[in-house]
Amino acid sequence: MSLVELRNVGKKYYMGEVQVEALKDVSLDIGKGAFVSIIGPSGSGKTTLLNLIGCLDRPSEGSITVDGQDVGGLTRKQSAIFRGEKLGFVFQSFNLIPVLTVAENVEYPLLMVRNLPKSERRSPVARMLEAVGMTDQKDKYPDQLSGGQKQRVAVARALVTSPSLVLADEPTANLDHKTAQMVIGLMKDMRDELGTTFIFSTHDPRIVDQVETVFHLSDGILLDQ
Amino acid sequence: MLKIFHLAWRNLTRYRRRSFLTGLLVALGVIAVVVFGGLSESFKSLVVGEITDSMLGHLQVHRKGYVSSIENLPLDKNIPEKAYQTLRTVLEAESAVSAYSPRIKFGGMLSNFETTTSIRLNGVEPDQEDRVVPDLRKRITAGRETGPLIEPGEILVPELLAKGLELKPDDTVVLVATNLDGSVNGITLKVAGILEGVTGPGGRDGYIHIQDASVLLRLSGAEVSEVAVRLKDFDRLDEAFTRLAAAVASLKNKEGQSMFEVHTWADLSPFANIAQLIDIMTIFVKFILIAVVLVSVLNVMIMSVYERVREIGTLAAIGTTPGKILSLFLAEGLTLGLISSVIGALAGTGLLWVLNLIGVEVTFGRNKVYTLMPSVELDQLIYICLIVVLISALASLQPAAKAARLEPVEALRHV
Numbered sequence: 189m190s191l192v193e194l195r196n197v198g199k200k201y202y203m204g205e206v207q208v209e210a211l212k213d214v215s216l217d218i219g220k221g222a223f224v225s226i227i228g229p230s231g232s233g234k235t236t237l238l239n240l241i242g243c244l245d246r247p248s249e250g251s252i253t254v255d256g257q258d259v260g261g262l263t264r265k266q267s268a269i270f271r272g273e274k275l276g277f278v279f280q281s282f283n284l285i286p287v288l289t290v291a292e293n294v295e296y297p298l299l300m301v302r303n304l305p306k307s308e309r310r311s312p313v314a315r316m317l318e319a320v321g322m323t324d325q326k327d328k329y330p331d332q333l334s335g336g337q338k339q340r341v342a343v344a345r346a347l348v349t350s351p352s353l354v355l356a357d358e359p360t361a362n363l364d365h366k367t368a369q370m371v372i373g374l375m376k377d378m379r380d381e382l383g384t385t386f387i388f389s390t391h392d393p394r395i396v397d398q399v400e401t402v403f404h405l406s407d408g409i410l411l412d413q
Numbered sequence: 414m415l416k417i418f419h420l421a422w423r424n425l426t427r428y429r430r431r432s433f434l435t436g437l438l439v440a441l442g443v444i445a446v447v448v449f450g451g452l453s454e455s456f457k458s459l460v461v462g463e464i465t466d467s468m469l470g471h472l473q474v475h476r477k478g479y480v481s482s483i484e485n486l487p488l489d490k491n492i493p494e495k496a497y498q499t500l501r502t503v504l505e506a507e508s509a510v511s512a513y514s515p516r517i518k519f520g521g522m523l524s525n526f527e528t529t530t531s532i533r534l535n536g537v538e539p540d541q542e543d544r545v546v547p548d549l550r551k552r553i554t555a556g557r558e559t560g561p562l563i564e565p566g567e568i569l570v571p572e573l574l575a576k577g578l579e580l581k582p583d584d585t586v587v588l589v590a591t592n593l594d595g596s597v598n599g600i601t602l603k604v605a606g607i608l609e610g611v612t613g614p615g616g617r618d619g620y621i622h623i624q625d626a627s628v629l630l631r632l633s634g635a636e637v638s639e640v641a642v643r644l645k646d647f648d649r650l651d652e653a654f655t656r657l658a659a660a661v662a663s664l665k666n667k668e669g670q671s672m673f674e675v676h677t678w679a680d681l682s683p684f685a686n687i688a689q690l691i692d693i694m695t696i697f698v699k700f701i702l703i704a705v706v707l708v709s710v711l712n713v714m715i716m717s718v719y720e721r722v723r724e725i726g727t728l729a730a731i732g733t734t735p736g737k738i739l740s741l742f743l744a745e746g747l748t749l750g751l752i753s754s755v756i757g758a759l760a761g762t763g764l765l766w767v768l769n770l771i772g773v774e775v776t777f778g779r780n781k782v783y784t785l786m787p788s789v790e791l792d793q794l795i796y797i798c799l800i801v802v803l804i805s806a807l808a809s810l811q812p813a814a815k816a817a818r819l820e821p822v823e824a825l826r827h828v
Contacts, residue, residue: 244730244821265734272732279825283727287423299416301732345731 189256190217191353191385192241197250199236199408210236211408214250218387218401220352223379225396226389228405234389235357237405241387242275242355243267255352272301276346278356278375278388282338284330284345291317291326294344302349316344319381320374336367340374347378356388360395372398417737421744424717435713436753439801442702443757444764446797449698451765451787453691456775459783460612460684467548468611469678470514470641471650474500474661477674479639480681483614486518486533486638488593494634496664496672503660504642509653511645512544515637517626521590523570523619525578532574533618534588536626539563545643549620556582556606562620567605569620575607582606588621592630600629612777613682650677699800706750706801710808714746718812725816726824735817742813743806750805754798762789 199211210233218224226234239245240252243259244267252259255274262270271277284293294316298309317323320340330338339359346354356375360368372395375386396402404411425432465471475483479490492500497515504513517536522529539562542549550562554572563569568588570580580586582604589599602621610617627635644653658675666672679685718725728738765787773785 239822242730244825265736268729268732268734270732271730272734275732277727277730279727279730283723283825285724285727287420287427297731300420300728300737 191220191222191255192216192218192387193251193253194241195251197240197247197252199233199240199245200248209408211240211247214408214410216403216410218385220385221379221383222385222387222401223376223399224385224387224401224403225399226387226403226405227391227393227396228389229391231407232405233408234391234405236408238355238357238387238389241353242277243271272297272349274352276349276351276354276384278339278342278346278354278359280358280361282330282335282342282362284338284341286330289327289329290322290333290341293330293341294348297345297349312348312350316348319347319378320344334367335363336370339363339367339371343371343374343378347382347384350382351384353385353387356386358390359388360390360392365394368392368395369398417740417744418748420741421748424745425749428717431713431716432749435709436749436756438709439706439750439753439805440757440760442705443754443797443801444761446695446698446702447758447761447789447794448764448768448787450695450793451761451789452768452773452785453695454789455785455787456777456783457688457691459785460777461678461688463548463611464613464682464684465546465647465678467546467552468613468615469681470545471644471647472642472654472657472675472677473681474504474640474642474657474673474675475638477670477672480674480676486520488519488630488632488638491517491632491636491638492640492673493636496666497635497637497640499664500640500661500673503657503664504640507653507657507660509644509646509649509656510642512541512643514538514541514545514641515623515635516542516639516641517623517630517632517636518618518638519590519626519630521588521629523574523578524587524589525580525584526587528578530574530578532571532588533615534568534626535618535620536623537563537620538623542620542641545641552609552611553606554609556604563605563622565622565624566603567622568602569606569608570604571608571617571619572610573617574619575604580604580607588629590629592632594631596631598629598631600625613684615681699797702797703800703804706804707808710746710750710805711812713749714742714809714812717745718742718816721816722819722824722827725819726821726827729819729821730825739813739817742816743809746805746809746813747802750802751798754801757801758794758798762794765789 194214194216197211197214200207200209226237228234240247241254243262247260257270285296288296291313295309295313298304298312317326320343322340322344325337360371363371376398378384379386476490476492504510515538520531520533523532543562568586584604586602586604587599588602589597591597644650654675654677661673661675662671664672725738768787775783775785777783
């Protein structure tokens with residue numbers, strides 16, 4: 189069974205008075221443990237597609253199932269809880285909480301989303317920091333880190349709750365090529381180690397060769413795989 | 414829960430100067446309320462204390478209709494002996510009453526054999542008067558220091574009259590008064606002491622022994638003009654007043670009408686109005702504090718939400734529920750209000766303590782200087798802090814709700 193199923197998904201929204209059709213009749217399946225990239229020029233609908241899979245937005249048409257759950261009809265609270273339990277997010281500009289240290293940023297989802305006691309938080313946080321190689325930086329604040337380091341912390345934060353799916357919107361756009369390769373490599377290692385499914389969007393053709401499955405989007409239409 | 418406040422604290426320290434300035438504003442407001450409240454309360458209780466403990470007593474009972482013509486000191490509205498005995502049994506039965514003192518009030522002429530002037534007098538029973546108005550003795554500036562307050566054949570002369578008539582202790586004076594029939598009578602008295610004045614009517618009265626008054630006025634039996642009452646607990650004045658008024662109202666004359674009327678010190682002294690005005694001003698200062706807290710916390714929280722839109726989007730995306738986002742921002746406003754109000758309360762109390770050390774002097778009345786002893790009750794401090802915290806929560810509610818309502822997709826796009 190696929191982890192993510194999209195059936196005839198369409199998304200329209202309004203930019204002022206003008207209706208924009210961001211996605212048209214998209215159907216796709218992504219299996220468990222897949223390492224998937226969505227590629228396309230900017231404005232092609234990559235972010236919209238990721239937002240829909242990530243329960244941050246709702247489709248105008250069609251149905252989306254993530255890990256067996258039809259996510260189209262969830263309320264705000266339900267979708268927040270679903271995201272907290274099943275999903276991890278990595279953002280283009282890292283989006284770490286500036287007032288929290290590296291370790292606290294990684295701890296945040298366990299504490300504020302999962303409400304776990306301290307004893308159950310310590311070891312996953314330590315394990316994830318170790319996995320992304322940030323253990324010795326754990327007491328630093330985000331503004332003391334480089335872009336690559338920040339994104340490694342973000343990956344650790346996304347993975348600390350052992351989600352079934354991690355969504356990353358342009359995770360390498362703000363990084364230089366070498367660092368980008370490293371972050372993608374890190375995500376791939378995590379997939380291999382933990383079996384987590386990764387879906388990320390990019391328009392950087394240089395990192396595509398690391399990816400197993402590629403979806404091409406153009407003007408909201410899914411092209412060949 | 415604690416973690417939410419911890420995070421709130423971190424976020425407050427993130428914009429250190431802004432939080433500091435807002436907190437300072439709130440703290441200054443609290444200081445203003447504490448200091449103003451302490452000073453005005455101290456002034457009020459000093460003057461009220463003086464009025465009640467050295468002149469009026471806490472309550473007074475008169476024959477019905479006496480107080481409305483009290484300026485005339487009407488002898489025909491005295492309480493007759495039999496009625497006074499009935500009243501005594503009521504007063505002695507009332508548990509809230511600590512002491513009572515009968516007085517005969519009248520007007521007369523005082524002469525030093527060269528000059529004559531009018532004077533208002535109280536004929537009092539010294540031991541009872543001592544118990545009802547223990548601070549009357551403190552008003553004696555020259556003369557009597559120990560022994561009974563006053564003995565038959567003696568007079569306590571109010572300061573301003575003593576000055577005008579150039580009287581000093583042990584001088585002899587003549588007191589002349591008209592009795593109820595219109596005939597005039599006089600007695601010779603020795604000046605036992607000079608009495609300092611007090612604010613309000615009755616504050617420049619002289620005192621003689623009740624026997625002398627009775628003889629001078631040729632009163633029939635032990636009739637009195639008023640009975641001053643001291644309560645065990647002044648803070649429960651209203652309660653005692655209600656009970657006593659009810660008890661006294663049941664005492665009827667032969668025609669079935671109530672014989673007596675009861676008044677509190679506040680009914681009898683115009684200072685009660687000033688005290689009320691001070692209370693209104695204190696409330697007004699509190700309102701200003703509320704406005705300051707409301708505006709400054711609202712402002713800082715709106716800024717805080719506006720600046721962190723993308724961060725709120727991130728928190729929402731990674732699974733923080735809207736309710737938790739709301740409580741995060743509420744906690745921030747609450748923490749700001751709590752910390753600054755506690756600091757303000759401490760600083761205000763400290764300032765009052767310093768003022769106490771220095772001694773603030775206030776002139777009130779003609780030549781009276783009061784040294785204020787400002788203080789503030791713990792429950793007042795807690796009450797003020799509670800108001801500030803409550804208003805802070807109220808002010809944070811709208812910005813916090815706005816944060817919770819943000820759509821994560823749009824919030825994440827926000828630059």
